[in-house]
Amino acid sequence: MRKFLSVLFLAILFFSCEEKKDQTEEPASDKLLYSHAGKDYEIPENPLKEAYFGEQHLHTAASMDAFIAGTRLTPDDAYRFAQGEEVMVNGRPHTINRPLDWAAVTDHGEFLGEAYTLMNPGSPGYDSEAAKSMREAPDLKTALAVYKKYVLDALAGGNAHPDFWQGYESVKSQWQVNIEATEKNYAPGKFTTIHAYEWSSAPNTANLHRNVFFRDTNLPEIPFSSNEGASPQELWDWMTTQEANGVMVFCNPHNPNESKGMLFPEVAMNDKPIDETYASTRQHFERNVEMMQTKGNSEVVPDFWPNDEFADFENARSLQEYNGRIFEKHNFIRYGLNRGVKYQAELGVNPFKYGFVGGTDSHNAVMSNVEEFNYVGHHGMADETALDRSRNEQEGEMFNRDMNPGGLTGVWATSNTREAIWDGMHSRESFATSGPRIKVRFFAGNGFKESYESYEEMVKDGYAKGVPMGQNYEGREAPEFLVWALKDPIAPNLDRVQIIKGWVDADGEMHDTIYDIAASDNRMRADGTVEPIDAPVNMETGEFNKEKGSPEFTVVWKDPDFDPNQNAYYYVRVIQLPTARYSLWDEIRNPDVQYPEDTKQVIQERAWASPIWIEPKN
């Protein structure tokens, strides 16, 4: 196996050298002259834009919780994994099924200094009792006891750090290691890396975490962690200072499902009602929300959206058993988008104007290891074997079997460079998937054709006569929505395409509804509903149905109830045919492993395209 892999890696090395020559003869794409760190590159440029798939949420051994759980892979290892190289995960060799186009390591800003001390022999504190026992914990039980003794108890006692923390110099040292790994692995045109970290604030265990992304190498000396400020306003204040220094930065919140109603709030953390300043600052810095990751899908849950037939999907329901993180409508993204357009009506600015991204939040340093058949857990010793996944809990969080391999982000960009990927996310021309490499384009405009002779013509028309996902539709006439979706080549065909609309009426009431705008196999009924697809997964082999569904959809759709005076949003959901969940693969491969009855064995993977908003001017 190792031999085969190194052949692949070699091929990547070799052919990337060849690239310059190839692309000059490729008529469909142009060349871009690009400079980075004093080197010039001639890289492919695609004026139609291409969907680049990558990871925007990942932890390595430089996150102390990951380290204690047994992870020893460094940021450099994580970037190598993302490019297709083999690494050792929990003592076993592992490789991503398909390399990524881009990636960002987002270690916790909070304990970077401790991680440096843990990993660098000879640094002060390395031989402290706490550091030693963290390094040497032989099993999960010991690791958890160590974590409690040295970290949780210290935090509970009002300390921001365990006592072996060596101060800000050690934070700086680890941040520098992360920066160097990110620079070292950047291969413009081939593989993009983005400087980033995670701000992990959790007041009263409500998850308010944000991943922070920098556009270039103009970087802060030290990342701002929740120890320096636990309220989002403090983070934005810091970002404002950074901007004044020329640092280009934005952030993406994640896990609203664990936010106890605090991610999409009525009041700020100082208990003052959300006002125009709050809303515009938030919109300025917060550009996307993470739709899905290993700790659940945050779009909707059936509890509050009983009419959404696809709402029951990787909901991570056992979250509710811990920390009082009970589901409430306020915790889900569709509510957040609704509340956002209502704020737009009230304040004239939308604080929750989010595009979509997906990530893993893996603490194993395995970037976007999202394919169900390739899942080896994301939390070190806690979920490393099929047996652990089937019966253990994730300490203090949820049941392992309720976790999932996580989501993926697609970004539409003209080239695979750091600036282009960052800009694509910043302008919300990004989409999330639950793992597969489904591609989805979404435009709103006027004068689109019923059908297009070619893909090229369709894309050009999309930009010429409309706006792409992530923007406002400015016209007064009812918009036409142009949606294009393409299947993942190694996954089954697509079931259907939906548009989800949310709006606020004249009385200030929030509403949302779902339109099925296209379905495969002539299943669309006269009343606009769709007959469910009958394409079962083979439960013995895990194989999916290869006959049914559609490889592609191109649809132009008009909202029958459009009102130009209503604040509204529209986003796209693409549903794939059913496939085996990792729990089924685990059972097929390990006859001794039996997941509890309540575990899903089959799922319908999907993609979500970022919204387009209607913001009437009064």
Added chain:
Amino acid sequence: MRKFLKEPLVHFLLLGGLIFGYYSLVNSESASENTIVIDDAEYDYLLSLWKKQWKRDPNEEDIKAFIDQYLRQEVFYKEALALGLDHNDIIVKRRLAQKMEAVSNDLNAMLKPPTAADLEDFYMANDSLFRLPTSYTFQQVLFTNQEPNWQQEFVTIQTALKEGKEIPTSRVLKLSISNDWKDIPINEINQSFGGEFASKLGSLPLNQWVGPISSGFGKHLVFISEKNDSQLADFERIKSYVEKEFEYQTELEMQEQVFHDLLEKYPVKITSDKIPESIKKSY
């Protein structure tokens, strides 16, 4: 004798002897009377540790703090040794074993770096590690299974293409997939097309429009204009990669060899009946 000098275990033992010698020399001065000596060498070492992290010179307070910390550790350490607390302590055991293993890893780095000839021999002997995959230059025209009359269209277009006509506009970039692919390795083709597409290419004739070939998207007409068989990558071009592999492989070999050589020094007697025979015999 030359061969003897090349044996890893010999290096290992020599190195071990040196380490032991060094420590007994250093310790002999102080251990006799329990004195803890901080001489220039020791101080410089502590100072460099401190500076490594703080990246500045310490002030008096800092010096006092790290000396204090050092003494605290030394005192407890010595007392623990005197009481024999290191014996059969699982963490001490593991740490010492790790140290010993690290010595064997360092051995590899201490041996002479490979010469150009070593690398070339390794490259020739491990040809499968340095092979480039087969690559193809081809054109493709896609028909999806959802097109009602795709078979008929397929034949019509195949005939037209054979007569030298252009690919019809409706099939240019169909499903956004490029029609022209230049010198693409087989693994990338597999990723981009899915299904059996990549594995079928090997059996197709060159310079002819042939098909249908199935992929994850549908059926394809394919025209392969060039096939570059899997070949050994040019040594000069991948030299640094060969070097990396050489180090990796020799390190693995070295670890195994040192372990087995040492195992001979310590006879293993497995008396427990609960261990399967096959495992017992393997030692």
